[in-house]
Amino acid sequence: MPERFALVLDDYHLITAQLIHDGLAFLLDHLPPQMHLVIATRADPPLPLARLRARGQLTELRQSDLRFTTDEAAAFLNRVMGLDLFPDHVTALESRTEGWIAGLQMVSLAMQAQVSTQGQEDVAGFIHAFTGSDRYILDYLVEEVLQHQPESVQTFLLQTSILNRLTGTLCDAVTGSPPEGQGEGVGQAMLERLERINLFIIPLDNERRWYRYHRLFADLLRSRLHRTHPNLIPTLHRRASEWFEQADLMAQAIGHALNAQDFERAAHLIEQIAETTLMRSELTMFLGWVDTLPDDLVRDRPSLCVFQAWALLLAGRPLDAIESRLQDAARSEAVDKVAPLRALLALYQGQMPRAVELARRALQRLSEDDLFLRNFATWILAISRLMDGDLTVSTQTLDKVARMSHRAGNVMIAVMVLCNVAKLRIRQGRLYQAKDIYQQALEWAADEQGRPLPIAGAALIGLGELFHQWNDLETAAHYLTKGIELAERWGAVGAMGYIALARVRQARGDLDGAWEATRKAQELAVKFDITEIDDLAVALFQARLWIAQGDLEAARRWAEERELYQYIDAALQEESQASIEHRLRKYELLVLARLLIAQERLDETLALLESLLPIAERRNRPGMVIEIYLLQALAFQAQGNLDRAMAPLERALSLAEPEGYVRIFVDEGEPVARLLYLAAERGIAPEYAGRLLAAFPALEPVAREQQAEMVEPLSERELDVLRLIAEGLSNQEIAQRLFVSLRTVKWHAGNIYGKLGVKNRMQAVAKARSLGILPAA
Known part of the structure; x- marks a missing residue:
């Protein structure tokens, strides 16, 4: 045969005769140059594959190569199967089937059947409920895969299906093979065999020690196990729990004990790692365990009550649930362990003297070994000093607590x-230092594999706020989205992230999108009933949104409900032991100042700001001082x-420039842009003003008649030079771009300055933009 051709052998795994294998191996050694051999098989054939691989004569397409990507899955489901699914539906199905083409085809058939009878109403519900027990998947896997396996393999598959991850000795422990003391187990050999025959098993490491089953295959096996051997399931989970405990993998040991409904064992294991779990900020996981236990069992374990109360408080759960657990703990010898938690509750509720008293009592009574609780008590004392304005001592104490906690593993x-x-x-106006501290927090908030722990969400949200201020909105959104996601695992997203x-x-x-996030913040604030600060902060931000969008009536109602107008005539008084509500008042009054400007009550605005300025200066709040100066400038304007x-x-710019504040100016809108143009013209921080102007969205040009203040219009060549100046080109670069001499460029620049009535490049660009000659940056 002179032409190239391919011989395709399908379902080769069905071949069992050694004579055929030997004949095919001979053919491979003497393969004609124009021939290609293609073998489709579920298992590696007994052929000299290693030799062919070494010679570069073997091309292998394995399970990972044959799976569909999300884009390929979308094309198949929508174009070929005609399902017309949304992208998130496609992504969910691709994840569920892990790109398995036959699985996607079968789910398509199942969905077509549903749509024909029920319509498109609950496609999302179908996808969410879709598992390996779906009849199409079930029939295929049973008929094509499971029934072809020897009974010993079927038994192994069913009994190990309770495991999310598999390794040899774990499988031996779960299956009870071999009985204890009767030689080595068969688990590892069986796993390697399953991988060789490509039986829906996926290696998780390069050493082939850990595996998992394909998700749909695992669903099938578990469904069959529940149907055929329901009484065996608790025993299998109990064996798994014991193996994981011996391997010091306590979270998995607890999970299997709970699945076995061996609640005594589970409670015992949870108590052993309760403190460690909380120190790693795994609050949601811990609460999930404890919530599964019978309530009487928890109440009989005071230590567990204390840690559950801590987790409930830190996760922002309702106060009633926290109080219930505290009362259970108070009836035992654990009463001293309750004091730090009571102190934190008092801190949240603005009861500062009580918080300090309880924290000091805790430090007197707790043993030196109670590092978790002692660190909390010390932290509460430091925060109380901080809120009283003692920045030096409180910062030193906080630094000490951070280092001690880190060394003790209390992440x-x-x-x-x-x-x-x-x-x-940040409150001190040291934004770059804050960024470094948040970065340090992120380094600490990682597990042994470098993966972020839930508490990392707090640092990411803080970084998001900083990058928002610096107007790097893409980075800010990334940090905030990731931070909120992690904080949900912590169980304490809180309103502030949203x-x-x-x-x-x-x-x-x-x-x-802003209103959607605000509504989510409001929902969380209502749920977190321990303190009112979240509710007040959300309402404050809503008021700013209303003012920005021109809904002054809604903002006025908020101001009246908060009784803010009284502070126009009676200045806000500072209090050393002020309530949380009082501490937030000055931020509310800054929003009131914006409302007064919008209402054109300008004298009242200036009087209010004049009363707030010394408070902000005494409290060392540069960010607030910048805001006050800026609002004063807007009122005068x-x-x-x-x-x-x-x-x-000018004062606001001089304070803001070293730390790179941007949004504090830009968020006030076009009036600030007009002021910045004027400042640049007058030589007030021209470079910084230019950078700020570049952050504003395009502004409407001023009326054409305002350009009449120019001595004479700019010529076309002068306009060309001005545009290149605005792009930041040097005189030499402009000369090269326009093919003129450097002297000519300088001459045109001098004419531009004279006509605009300015003295330098920055002033020229600012003036041209304010007159509408150049578009806003």
Whole structure:
């Protein structure tokens, strides 16, 4: 045969005769040059594959090569099978089937059957419920896979299907093979055999020690196990629990004990690692375990009651549930362990003297070994000093608690404390230091494999807030989204993460998204009934959104409900032991100032801001001082007094420039842009003003008649030079771009400055933009 051809042998795994294998091996050794041999098989054939591989004569397409990508799955499901699914539905099915083509075809058949009888109404529900026990999948796997296996393999598959991960000795323990003391087990050999015959098993490491079953295959096996041997299931889980305990994999040991409904064993194991689990911030996992236990069993274990109460508090669960567990613990010798938690409750509720008293009592009574609780008590004392304005001592104490907690493996407190210090640095206007501290917190908030623990969400949300201020909105959104996702595992997302996300969405012009995030923040604030600060913070942000969108009536109602108008005439008084509500008041009054400007009550605005300025300065709050100066400038601008507006604007710029503040200016909108143009013209921080102007969205140009203040219009060549100046090109670069001499460029630049009435490049660009000659950056 002179032409190239291919011989295809399908279902080769059905061949059992050695004579055929030997004949095929001979053919491979003497293969004609124009021939290709293609073998489709479920298992590696007994042929000299290693030799062929070494010679480069073998091309292998394995399970991972044959799985569909998400795009390929979308094309198959929508174009070929005609299902017209949304992208998130396709992604869910691809994940569920792991790209298995036959599985996708069978799920398509099942969905077509549902759509023909029930319509498209509950496609999402079908996908969510779809498992390996679906009849199409079940029939295929049983008929094509399971029934072809020897009974010993079927038994192994069914009994080990309770495991999410498989390794040889674990499988031996679960299957009870061999009986204890009767030689080595067969688990590892069986796993390797299953991999060789490609029986829906996936290796998890390069050493082939750990495996898992394909998700749909595991569903099938578990379904069959429940149907055929339901009484064996608790025994299998109990054996798995014992193996994991001996391997010091306690989370898995607890999970299998709970699945076995051996609640005494599960409670015993949970108590052993309760403190460690909380120190790693795995609150959701811990609460999931304890919630599964019978309530009487938990109540009889005081230590477990204390740790459950801590987890409930830190995860923001309802106060009633926390109090119930605290009362259970108080009836035992664990009463001293309750004091730090009571202190934290008092702190959340703004009862500072009580928080301090309880924290000190805890430190007096707790043993030195109670590091988890002692660190919490010390942290509470430091926070109380911080809220009283004692920044030096409180910062030193916080730093000490962070280092001690980190050394003791108490990741949760260590990272919480670092985040407290970072927030303090932000209030002090030291944004770059705050970023470094958050980065340190992220390094600490990782497990042994470098994966982020749930508490890392707090640091990521903090970084998101910083990058929002620096106007890196893409990075901010990334940090906030990831931070919220991790914080949900912690169980304590809180309203603040969603408020920060709402700010970013607002900055990107996504007002619907901003309101969606705000509503989510409001839901969380209502659920977190331990403190009112979240409710107040959400309402404050809503008021800012209303003002920004021109809904002044809604903002006015908020101001009246909060009784803010009284502070226009009666200045806010500082209190050393102020309530949380009082501490938030100055931030509310800054929003009130914006409302007063919008209402054109400008004298009242200036009086209010004048009373707030010394408070912010005494409390060392540069960010707030910048905000106050900026609002003063806006009030003077609204009065038509641009000369007076420049003084507070210049102070705001001088404070903000070293730390790179951006959004604090841009969020105030076009009026601030107009002030910045004027500042640049007058030589007030021209470079920084230019960078800020570049962050504003395109602004409407001023009316054409305002350009009349120019001495004479710019020529076409002068406009060309001006545009290149605005792009940041040097005189030499402009000369090269326009094919003129350097002297000519300088001459044109001098004409531009004269016509615009300015003295330098930055002022020229700012003036041209303010007149509408150049578009806004």
